[in-house]
Amino acid sequence: MNWRNSVCIIVCQMALCATVGFSQQPITRAGDKTILSPADLKMDNNTVVKDAAAPTGEAIESAGKKWYIVHKAVHGLPAGKYRVTVRLSISKRDAPNHVGRIIVNSTTGDSLEDLSLPFETETFRAANEYQDLSLDLMHAPKDKGKFSLLVRVLHENPAIPVRVAQVVVTANELPPVVVYKVCPEKLLARPNSSQPITVSIANTTDQPQSGLKLQLRLTRGVGENVSVGEQGVSLQPFESREVTFPWNTGKTEYGYEVRATLVDAAGKAISALSDYFAVSSSHFRLRINATPQWNMYLLDKNHSVRAAQSLRLAYGNYVEVYGWAPSAFGELYPRHRFWTSGQISEWKYDRDAMKAWIGEMHRLGMFVTAYNISLFNGWPGQEIMRQHPEWCSFNEKGRPNGGVNTAYWQTKENVYGDNEMPKATPFVGEMPNHGSVWPENDDLMKHAASEILLINKELGFDGMRWDGHPIVYVVKDERGGIIGTGFGSMIWNHEGKRIVDLIPKGDLDAQSLHNMQLIKETVRKAAPDFQWGYNAGYDKTVEQQPNTWQEVVKDAGIWVEGGFRSGDEGRADPSNTWDKYIDKLYLSSQFVIRSGGYPIHGALAADSAIMRRFMNALFLSQGSHACWHGGTWGEFLDHSRFATRYSQYLFDPALRPWWGYPDIHVSGWVQWEDRNAGKIPPLDSQFRIKSDHPLFFPEKTFFTREVSNTERESVLHLFNHPGKPYIDYTEMNPPPIQKNVEISIKSPPGMKATEAWCLSPDQWPMEEKLSVAADDPGWVKLTIPTLEVWNTVVVKWEKG
Numbered sequence: 080m081n082w083r084n085s086v087c088i089i090v091c092q093m094a095l096c097a098t099v100g101f102s103q104q105p106i107t108r109a110g111d112k113t114i115l116s117p118a119d120l121k122m123d124n125n126t127v128v129k130d131a132a133a134p135t136g137e138a139i140e141s142a143g144k145k146w147y148i149v150h151k152a153v154h155g156l157p158a159g160k161y162r163v164t165v166r167l168s169i170s171k172r173d174a175p176n177h178v179g180r181i182i183v184n185s186t187t188g189d190s191l192e193d194l195s196l197p198f199e200t201e202t203f204r205a206a207n208e209y210q211d212l213s214l215d216l217m218h219a220p221k222d223k224g225k226f227s228l229l230v231r232v233l234h235e236n237p238a239i240p241v242r243v244a245q246v247v248v249t250a251n252e253l254p255p256v257v258v259y260k261v262c263p264e265k266l267l268a269r270p271n272s273s274q275p276i277t278v279s280i281a282n283t284t285d286q287p288q289s290g291l292k293l294q295l296r297l298t299r300g301v302g303e304n305v306s307v308g309e310q311g312v313s314l315q316p317f318e319s320r321e322v323t324f325p326w327n328t329g330k331t332e333y334g335y336e337v338r339a340t341l342v343d344a345a346g347k348a349i350s351a352l353s354d355y356f357a358v359s360s361s362h363f364r365l366r367i368n369a370t371p372q373w374n375m376y377l378l379d380k381n382h383s384v385r386a387a388q389s390l391r392l393a394y395g396n397y398v399e400v401y402g403w404a405p406s407a408f409g410e411l412y413p414r415h416r417f418w419t420s421g422q423i424s425e426w427k428y429d430r431d432a433m434k435a436w437i438g439e440m441h442r443l444g445m446f447v448t449a450y451n452i453s454l455f456n457g458w459p460g461q462e463i464m465r466q467h468p469e470w471c472s473f474n475e476k477g478r479p480n481g482g483v484n485t486a487y488w489q490t491k492e493n494v495y496g497d498n499e500m501p502k503a504t505p506f507v508g509e510m511p512n513h514g515s516v517w518p519e520n521d522d523l524m525k526h527a528a529s530e531i532l533l534i535n536k537e538l539g540f541d542g543m544r545w546d547g548h549p550i551v552y553v554v555k556d557e558r559g560g561i562i563g564t565g566f567g568s569m570i571w572n573h574e575g576k577r578i579v580d581l582i583p584k585g586d587l588d589a590q591s592l593h594n595m596q597l598i599k600e601t602v603r604k605a606a607p608d609f610q611w612g613y614n615a616g617y618d619k620t621v622e623q624q625p626n627t628w629q630e631v632v633k634d635a636g637i638w639v640e641g642g643f644r645s646g647d648e649g650r651a652d653p654s655n656t657w658d659k660y661i662d663k664l665y666l667s668s669q670f671v672i673r674s675g676g677y678p679i680h681g682a683l684a685a686d687s688a689i690m691r692r693f694m695n696a697l698f699l700s701q702g703s704h705a706c707w708h709g710g711t712w713g714e715f716l717d718h719s720r721f722a723t724r725y726s727q728y729l730f731d732p733a734l735r736p737w738w739g740y741p742d743i744h745v746s747g748w749v750q751w752e753d754r755n756a757g758k759i760p761p762l763d764s765q766f767r768i769k770s771d772h773p774l775f776f777p778e779k780t781f782f783t784r785e786v787s788n789t790e791r792e793s794v795l796h797l798f799n800h801p802g803k804p805y806i807d808y809t810e811m812n813p814p815p816i817q818k819n820v821e822i823s824i825k826s827p828p829g830m831k832a833t834e835a836w837c838l839s840p841d842q843w844p845m846e847e848k849l850s851v852a853a854d855d856p857g858w859v860k861l862t863i864p865t866l867e868v869w870n871t872v873v874v875k876w877e878k879g
Contacts, residue, residue: 106248108253109250112250124148125141135244141242150231153230153248154227156218157253158225162249163214163246163247165245167209167241170206175199177236179234180198181231182231195233196214197712217257217260218259219281224282224285230246230248257280257283258351274327274356275324275326276307278321283317284317291313294309297326297337298336301836301838333731337356338351338353356723362542363636364730368719379432380435382432388443390445395445398447404420405494406421407455408455408516412533413428415430415496418430419494449543450543453549454481454516456513458493458495460514469572470526472572472578482510487504487511493505532602536606542609548595551590589626595631612635612636632671632674644681651806651807657775661697677704683706684709692714696869702730727784728792739755766825767822775798789877790876799866801814821862826859829878834875835851835874839869839870
């Protein structure tokens with residue numbers, strides 16, 4: 080990904096046919112091009128205009144409607160590797176805005192079936208200046224070795240006029256026999272499980288092809304190759320075939336490249352293609368975000384299945400479904416086919432569509448997490464509060480805690496429908512009517528566990544993230560104080576008795592721990608693989624309820640709340656420096672990881688796409704699973720592919736800071752302190768960097784990974800500093816590309832460097848082997864050829 084020009088390389092392994100055409104010169108060999116001029120691209124939603132900057136002196140201009148401004152097919156293309164390049168310009172670049180996207184391959188008109196390239200105002204250097212945006216793809220044959228390709232440009236922001244000067248389709252590789260698809264069964268597989276890998280090959284000629292060998296190998300980490308197998312193949316004219324290689328994941332976790340290569344009788348490679356997957360026992364440890372996706376509007380089974388396939392193509396291995404249930408906590412499982420969310424009145428669902436979507440997610444090796452919160456909402460929540468006042472908490476005046484408002488009281492018809500969607504609710508928006516649960520009632524905790532088991536068994540949810548699990552949200556020494564207005568104090572029960580008087584010895588930690596263990600143990604007996612995440616409230620539970628914290632953090636996704644979102648600070652506040660931000664990110668991530676959990680920072684937002692990508696890269700480098708609230712589909716595709724492939728260098732808990740372990744104290748709401756800060760040695764005692772432009776706080780992005788008793792890896796994330804010393808969520812310019820960045824690293828005692836690699840989502844291929852040169856005694860020197868925004872340098876060491 081070139082951040083300056085936003086040229087995204089996407090290897091697309093789908094094969095679909097186009098339906099419209101035009102006259103063209105045939106493509107017959109690598110290097111041939113088909114050029115679509117404005118005359119070829121004319122349609123109802125564009126106008127041909129004079130433009131001296133365009134190659135033909137003309138361009139098409141958008142007509143001010145939200146729709147396609149390019150929708151054109153190229154027929155009769157030989158199967159192989161292609162690049163589609165669209166030359167565009169925009170007329171306004173005064174503020175960060177999403178403008179549109181380039182889509183290739185699908186002929187259905189449904190962009191969920193495609194990998195696509197979004198473009199923003201920031202994609203362009205200046206208004207009215209053309210830039211080339213490209214997508215690379217591998218396409219399969221459909222008819223006697225050929226296929227049809229549809230190119231579309233979708234204009235999604237009519238307020239910003241767009242011009243297209245030309246579209247160029249270039250054949251990069253046209254082998255006689257092509258590997259056009261590599262498909263590991265699961266995107267995120269379990270250890271010690273079957274992971275068959277299917278390779279699709281085709282003869283693109285009218286002559287038989289024999290004496291071929293199809294080789295399959297895996298690469299994990301860097302330079303660790305594993306041969307899966309080899310099969311001899313012969314193909315009749317225009318024949319396509321799928322070849323499946325069995326494989327078991329074994330015990331080794333994290334990321335893999337799987338590469339299929341066709342070689343001829345002389346051993347010469349004819350065609351090759353790769354895909355990527357990962358292995359993990361925990362989907363929270365390796366959850367990778369591909370799209371800002373809080374909710375799925377699941378109203379159609381076919382659409383739902385395509386949505387899962389779309390996510391797989393973008394290397395997103397999970398979705399957390401927010402605010403979806405008929406009633407949080409009280410009635411998670413919908414009792415009827417159609418329902419309205421009890422949390423957000425506009426969100427409606429079809430149970431059949433949800434089951435189809437989750438089923439397809441599972442088939443592809445992806446996971447679905449249910450959001451839950453310790454509140455009763457929606458019509459089912461109302462009924463629970465009526466029938467079970469002993470399950471509710473109250474304030475000092477005897478009113479239900481939370482936001483109960485009878486003006487927004489619902490009927491069953493507002494929430495459920497058997498044959499059609501429910502009627503409209505009497506309110507619009509999020510949770511105007513809800514009540515807090517009472518945290519000292521075993522029957523209620525067992526009821527919550529039974530609902531969790533229902534959504535696991537009947538819908539297929541793999542895990543849950545609590546946004547406030549049912550612990551006691553009261554500080555020990557407070558008398559009637561309220562912590563968090565959303566939950567209320569949870570202090571009085573329906574008989575007017577205070578929680579602090581009912582719990583034996585006033586041990587709030589013991590009660591909270593009991594609640595969580597009761598729910599988890601009940602679920603574990605029936606669903607042992609169900610996984611947990613928490614919005615943990617660590618600044619309260621760590622100090623006030625340490626036993627509960629230890630219970631919830633182990634092997635769990637931990638949402639790091641507050642202090643990282645644009646709404647938590649000024650949108651362009653000079654006091655919110657990058658120095659402070661990376662320190663918070665580093666300490667909060669290390670705190671969760673060292674406690675045995677997996678950090679999730681969210682919900683993040685920024686106006687600037689460049690800022691979103693820069694922040695997303697920072698979070699990944701710290702082992703965090705960023706959750707975005709905003710952005711455009713597909714903008715993190717290269718990050719997601721990179722994080723899948725090289726997950727061991729991002730998410731392995733064995734990664735530790737280069738100097739040792741911080742001793743982190745949480746002193747308040749996102750107030751972090753490292754009590755070992757004074758023990759950190761000088762940076763240049765372990766590594767030195769020479770670059771033309773400043774790098775982004777490398778002391779917080781350098782880690783050591785112990786591989787075995789005799790092997791170690793140094794992992795250094797290099798970030799090109801954005802220039803501005805503080806965070807500006809409204810705009811960001813890409814930093815200048817750097818060349819020949821020099822790095823010197825001190826050799827660990829008794830070890831020698833065996834090899835070094837530069838990894839980056841900003842380049843293709845994603846990895847490049849580096850030369851390791853001797854430097855000062857006990858040091859090695861590396862030269863990084865190019866640094867756009869984010870590179871990861873891996874140095875492998877062995878004893879000897």
